[in-house]
Amino acid sequence: MTEFNEKQIEILQVAEKLFADEGFDGASIRTIAKDAGVNIAMISYYFGSKEKLLEALIMYRTSDMKMQLESILGDDLPPFDKIDRLVDLYINRINRHKCMYQIMHFELSTKKRILSMESFMNVKKENTAIFRKIIQEGQDAGVFRTDIIADLIPATVMGTLVHIRNNRAYFEQIYGFDTEEKFEAYMNTEVTKHIKQTIKALLANEN
CATH class of the missing domain: 1.10.357.10 (Tetracycline Repressor, domain 2)
Known part of the structure; x- marks a missing residue:
């Protein structure tokens, strides 16, 4: 099972809601960072890109x-x-x-x-x-x-x-x-x- 820390899980949960509500293209990294209470650099550090964030989200929910x-x-x-x-x-x-x-x-x-x-x-x-x-x-x-x-x-x-x-x-x-x-x-x-x-x-x- 893929392991994520508490902050990563918080980011993934925020991204999940925004992706579902606004679509992948409509949900910006800036908005995800704001709603998760982190800066954009932290998301980039943990996941690299929005596509990688989506991939991590899928793994988080299925692993x-x-x-x-x-x-x-x-x-x-x-x-x-x-x-x-x-x-x-x-x-x-x-x-x-x-x-x-x-x-x-x-x-x-x-x-x-x-x-x-x-x-x-x-x-x-x-x-x-x-x-x-x-x-x-x-x-x-x-x-x-x-x-x-x-x-x-x-x-x-x-x-x-x-x-x-x-x-x-x-x-x-x-x-x-x-x-x-x-x-x-x-x-x-x-x-x-x-x-x-x-x-x-x-x-x-x-x-």
Whole structure:
């Protein structure tokens, strides 16, 4: 896990909010420094450039996933109980770090700027390897289908969540959500239930 000191974390958290609110191009280093209570030189010293700051932010928000996945892998639980924990892990992370995933979705999909994502990709590969082991356990036990594409399961979970959040206005209108609390309650109950049902249906060995 990448280690950041207290001041670096404070800068990263400020940058995260500004990047999400104003976009990467709209958020200036000057504004980030001002809101974080530091000078521009300190940001340059810690991160080098705004692109490097974004790369550090992505690593900060994703590098602890490996430890959480290993915890699920090591738990003595039935395969479908582990799936419940996996789905909860992904949903909780996305709900807790909405700004980060909003930024990542935009930057990685538009490819507007060249980001050095080698460290992030390495972490992602390590996490995927652990995830595959969890799925393999269920397959070895004869509980999960053997023809499932394990790498697409996190994409299914995250794709559903990102779609609903990106189309929040539509869901608020059709369900009459008039407060932040009602929308978040919907995400934490009905959407979570739907995703778990979907993933379990995909994995279930019907033989």
